[in-house]
Amino acid sequence: MKVVDVVCPFCGCLCDDLVVEVCDEKVVKVENGCTLASEKFLGDHRLQSPILREGFGWREIGYEEAISVAADILLAADLPLLYGWSGTHGEAQSVGVHLAEVLGGVIDNTSTVCHGPSILAIQEVGHPGCTLGQVKNRADVVVYWGANAIEAHPRHMSRYTTFTQGFFVKDAHLARTVIVVDTRRTETAEIADEFVQVEAGYDYEILSALRAIVRGREDVISGAVGGVAKTQLIRVAEICKRAKFGAIFFGLGLTMSAGKHKNIRNAIELVEELNRHTKWTISPMRGHWNVYGSNEVFTWISGYPFAVDFSRGIAFYNPGETTSVDILRRGECDACLVVGSDPGAHLPRACAAHLAKIPTIQLDPHVNATTHLATLQIPVAVSGIDAEGTAYRMDGVPIRVQKLVETKFPDDTEVLSAIYRRVREVKGQ
Amino acid sequence: MSGILVRNAFVIDPIKRISGEVMDIAIRDGWVVEDAGPDPVVIDASGCLTLPGGIDSHTHVCGTKVNFGRYMSPEDMRAGRTARRGVMHVTSGYSVPTTFGNSYRYSAMGYTTLLEGAMAPLEARHTHEEFTATPHQDMLANTLFDGNWSVMEAVRDRDIKRVAAIVAWTLSAVKGFAIKLTNPGGTEAWGWGQDVRGIHDQVPHFGVTPAEIISAMIEANEILRLPHSVHLHCNNLGVPGNYRTTLATIDLVPDLNPLRQSLYLTHAQFHAYGGSTWRDIDSRAEAICQAVNGKPIVMDMGQVMFGRTTTMTADGPMEWKLYMLHHNKWSNHDVELETGSGIIPVYYSRKSLVNCVMWAIGLELALLTNDPWQCLLSTDNPNGAPFVKYPEIIALLMSRRYREQEGTLLDPRTSHRTAIFSIDRELSWEEIAVMTRAGQAKALGITGLGKGHLGVGAAADLAIYPLDPDGIDPAVQVQEVIAGFSRTKYTIKRGRVVARDGEVIVEGANATIWSRSDVPSQYDMGQDPAFTEKFSQYYTVRMKNYPVQEAYLPRGVCIRTEAAL
Amino acid sequence: MRVLMNTGRSIRQGSYVERKNSQAYYDEASACRMHPVDMMDLGVEPGEHVRATGPAGSVVLHVLPADGVQRGEVFVTLGPYANHLVDAETRGTGMPDFKSTSIDLEPTGEDIATVAMLMEACGGVQYRGRDLE
Incomplete structure (x- = not known):
């Protein structure tokens, strides 16, 4: 028996379009799911x-x-x-x-x-977010910050962001600019239009630098911050300001590294700053x-x-x-x-x-x-x-x-x- | 279950035209009956004002944004906490209490029915989960349609029947009660960081105006024969000079239903501002009341009371504007294809002229509306104030002297910007009964379920207050009025005593009331190609996974109607 | 060699997360990914073992080259191996330094412990029942 529109209980994406074949009270086949979903449904090691x-x-x-x-x-x-x-x-x-x-x-x-530190930050400054469909239908700029979606949330990009077309974003792959910020050149970084490789532990400084640039105070920034050239920071800030709808997704790269909740607070405040120019949202990549x-x-x-x-x-x-x-x-x-x-x-x-x-x-x-x-x-x-x-x-x-x-x-x-x-x-x- | 006999109650029941009669009320199996049967439990209510259970027709107590208000506010959670005691769970929170906190505190005040003011259809399951954890009140959910893409497209195509069909499908899918429009069109514009500035502004990309959405929904509502009218949060909330938008909106309203209003204007206080900036804001309550008097419109006050609270609304752009004033913390949550929302904490101060004007406008609206059935008591909980302030509001409405006393604490310019201190009117017990239960029942269209009255056949929801209307002069004995309405002697819900002297004494089991309008099969949106396409292309949840399953309504009460399609 | 340890998810770690006593999970969770030049400096070839010592203790890992990892850093997937090194101090946040723990690496010929052995080292008792895999 084939069951359609099955919800996957693995990661926070909670994909609900899987097709699962059940035979003799056992799952025998999974379609549409990622590797993680297949392992979850087919694994039988109770x-x-x-x-x-x-x-x-x-x-x-x-x-x-x-x-x-x-x-x-x-x-x-x-x-x-x-x-x-x-x-x-x-x-x-x-x-x-x-x-x-x-x-x-x-x-x-x-x-x-x-994401405990994310919660602490939200309790300090709030959380400008949205449902994933807002991003899918509108976003022309997507940022993954300290989040390796391809390995941790394998279908995030194909269901909600980079690779899926939306109502206002018909040709998704070309229409969306993807920025990845990470200390590692991850698989996710490989598909970014702009990869910002930060020195471990410098996310806070880089967020502060971006806030300053968005505020028109690039004069206070030195030639490089946390291993990132000022020219790249200015370019990234410009992309963000020119967006019609921007979305930041952040992961444990911000919550677990030095600064912890203060990193998230700074990221949220960057989004607040950007909302004075255009529409931006920020969302934690929840794991389980x-x-x-x-x-x-x-x-x-x-x-x-x-x-x-x-x-x-x-x-x-x-x-x-x-x-x-x-x-x-x-x-x-x-x-x-x-x-x-x-x-x-x-x-x-x-x-x-x-x-x-x-x-x-x-x-x-x-x-x-x-x-x-x-x-x-x-x-x-x-x-x-x-x-x-x-x-x-x-x-x-x-x-x-x-x-x-x-x-x-x-x-x-x-x-x-x-x-x-x-x-x-x-x-x- | 043995019956209950409430003896010698001082009953005010405006729907049954009982105004201050000392009488007995017999209860059995959850209903008011002629005879309570053998050996009933006798409750002595002598010298006690006895009213139908309170009904709040616009409050924010359950669902995504309410819970986010808690989530982001540990400071508010700490500000109101009680330990586990008897059958009562732990509670936390002052302006956004936990679900049990809401339920116990409302119950202590004699409230037995609550309408959650805003439920995003996509997140309806969450609202219903919290309803189940709010056990002492029957719950209803306003369902948001203000930025619904399918609705806007049908409005643009001037296809009212399609609008109605979309509403019917959605209400039935999400187990909603009524149509809510929050800043219609504005929440979609906010998807781009924009807003609409008046009812004739175009909604970006959709080729419709708020006025067209409102008019179409009022018509669709009556096609579906829904119990309640369209429930509208007007455009331009909180903007100086917005009374013009409100008046223009009132002008749109036809009289389509002999049993009730054709439009419910919620938290009218926030929509009755004159002036052009925060510097010259003044009250236009009189103009609003003049426009409403005699029209098929019911509004609720949206009273502001001084102190700390949390604002929360589907009106995302408004919360951003408010954040730009307060600079405290800001949350926003846009919901794909449907609506938005925002939350910020605020403090209403007696030292702020703007806040004083807001305080005055709410009271003016209640006192200048001729017919209390047209202006119901609310704070848009918790936006204007937490609901625990209702007894103080009642006291203000019943006592000119109390209003004047309060006035001495306010910015002295309040009397130039508003007419509050020149109004002599003091509301009667009966008018208060209308504004806190009977009016709500009628406006929501749930008197047929036995809500809002105490006649034989009524739901046995009663509030017995330690207040003797024959012995208290509410114009003078303000503190007694406040204390009396704060804690019932008994709150009876569906024939059981659920609270006594402010303590909840049983575990509750509420019902969820929802509406379903049956449409002919050619109007079944579940089979409509363009509508189902929305799910496969643009929603991030499959159509099959969207409807709220019966499992979430352990005690669902469905009001079923036949659509005139 | 002193390096900064970063921990996080990988698709293989996720795939075997419900089979923590399997060979595949063991292989993935005990992998220490590092820059090839750092491997040269340390004098280890892919697959060879290193003893990692951090603030909480010491554990044997195997080395894999990874171009994406910056010099001076290593990546170990989150799990019992990395956690054998991470201190439980949270500096008042509830969150340990999962991504900013300095560790020392030295080549070793010692074997890599199984997950069950690591738990035993924490004071547990190895479950060897029929449903182990």
Whole structure:
């Protein structure tokens, strides 16, 4: 059976035009998707049953026991950390926030090591953005800054920017100017009309220089900034000012390098400056398919997009203090529930070491790095393949991911709801 | 579920023409009935003003831009937070509270029905998700059509039936309630960083004017027989001298529906400015009221109250202009083929003459409109002020003395620029009841669902206030009025006591009310080649993935009509 | 040799991200991409191993030439190998220095640890069950 218009639960592009062939409750073919999508849909390497660590070995257990062990661990903790969430659907994230609330724990999502700094910048200066279709239909200048779309968001350029025609941009490839700013000459840089290769750590200075030029103060710029010649900066600023509709997409090249949120703030303020001349927007290249959804869900329930600490009863937010890396580095949490993420692989070593020290429960379909650190792993259905629910695309557009095949695995919502019910029962709520 | 008997209530029910009668109200299975059945729970409401549940016909509480207002404003989240308590979840936020915060605070004030003022169709799923997390009010969503490409093309082609068909398809797809136009044409122009400056300006590239969009939509609305009228946020919001645009817009409105208005003008305060710059701005509330009096138009105040708040609207270009004044922080979010939006935080200061004039205009509009059914109470929450300020606004409308007291704190020039301090009128309890629930129910066209009144068969949504109209003089006892309207003694929603003395005591389960107009098959846009082409060529979401699935409306209430096509 | 380590995504890393115990993921995540001239200076050929030492610890990687990487920098895909070097300090932002960690490289003949071994080195217990791949 062929299913059309399937949504891909891999990256923040959330492409919804895949054609997936299903045979005997298995995905056998994927069309329209990128390499990442094919691997995601066709890969079948699931952990088959919950596993519980006992000493230096593992025991397979049933779901009922797993849920009861998980609830007991969380109930026994003084400060549980509920981490991850970008790899699951919104309904599960919502149960997660309420679980953290009842437990008096901390809930944080993977934007903490991704676009967390972007959120901090937006909280300082706001965010002039738009949906991706605005860019597709109007943009004549597109900038990728510290973002390697071809490898991290393989269809971003063909669906939303460079290679797709839009209502006002009929001959996309010729009509759009592409500027890439990066320290590396990436695959994305290879197709740029203008590649600006910056010295690592100098994004902030270069953004400031561009702001000055756009303001008509090129006199304050020296001959080169951060490895970029002044002549190129002036040329880039001119392209930006002459645009009818410009769009900056930025990635972890800005959020993770020196300056972090201040880089993003400067980029947003460049866009603000450009809006005094013409139309410009700026958008983060959100990584995981539903990391933006975790920000949205956390926000409407708790008021904050990530790093929410309920240990005082109220929702408390102080990035740098209530963020996962900091909590783990300081060894503050005494249990951890990981959902839809792999902190063992993606957090610094000291964090992994603390996860190994405390009881760590993981809800994940696959054996990953965190498995080796965990006390308990509960395999769940994969949202978008054998579970359905809501996801938010990198631009905030909500899309429902489908359930394509029947499964023996419960989904995240079911497992979390069962844990939540049990925790409330024990707490008498 | 056992019945409830509300005893000795002081009832004002303008729709049923009950004005201050002491009576009992029987409730069973969520409805007002003749007989509450055996052993009802008895609620003693003696000496308590008892009204139908409050209805807010224009508020921003759920959806993409509201949530972005929270997301970008940790300072606002910190400014209003409560811990988990009983059945109540944690809440955060002052001007843009979390969904549970909105729901609890509205419930404490006796509100049981809310209309979200602006939902972008492409992002409708988000609004519905937040509706589900706003459990103590029934929810409705205004659906944005101001920059809808398909609509503008049909308007340009003078094909009203096609306009109607597009609206019908979209409302049904996104489970919207009514047509909202926010700065029609202007949000599309903002896609290029431009705006329209009047109702006869051309929208770039589309060959239509705002006036043509407005007129066509008013007509299409009646073809579809939708419960509510077109809900319009006029062009030129917040611009000195914009009253001319508003008057010209009012002139466009025909009288097409005997049951209700043909146009709803939202947050009229922001559209009633004279002068030509911020230096010489003055009030033109009188001119607006004169134009509205007797016309098939209902407006809401859009009252400004002093203090901190967050502005949020689909009107992207307006937010940019406001940002250029405030230079605080600015968010913008344009939505492909449909609309835009913007958010900035503001502080309305008594020391700002412009803010004082705005404050006065809202009150003038309410006091100079002869018929309270034509001017409803709102702050365009949170644009003019957070909704928790409603009790203060009620008190201002009921007491000339309170207005004068406030006046002493304002820029003294306020009395030269506005007529507020020369107005003697003090609104009655009954007029307040009209302006906070009955008028909304009628204007939205939901009295048939049992909203806005307490007759037998009505939805058992009640607000029982600790206010004794026989014992309080609202012209004098201002603080009692404010306190009374801030916290009900009981809020009853669909036959259950949901809040008592300001505390929410049960987990809620609301309904979402949406409209569906059935059209003949040749008008089904789902089969229309040019319309479906929009999805395959220009939207970034496939047509199949666009409609909001039933899963998002666990308790959907559909108002179904037969289109006159 | 002291270099600045940049981490980030690659299409292969993404493709095998749900199979972190596979050979393909191991190959990609433990690759240290560097400028060919820097490789000459360090005296390593493509595929040879280096011991990388950073603020958080030390790990063995294999070297690949990459013209796009500037001299004095190396690129390692995000993952457990890079994270064996990155410090958990966030300077009050919540975000570690994933793209601005200085590391030292020296040629080595040592083997590259598997992901499971790295996690064991962090205090975990290797899962060797039937669903490992």
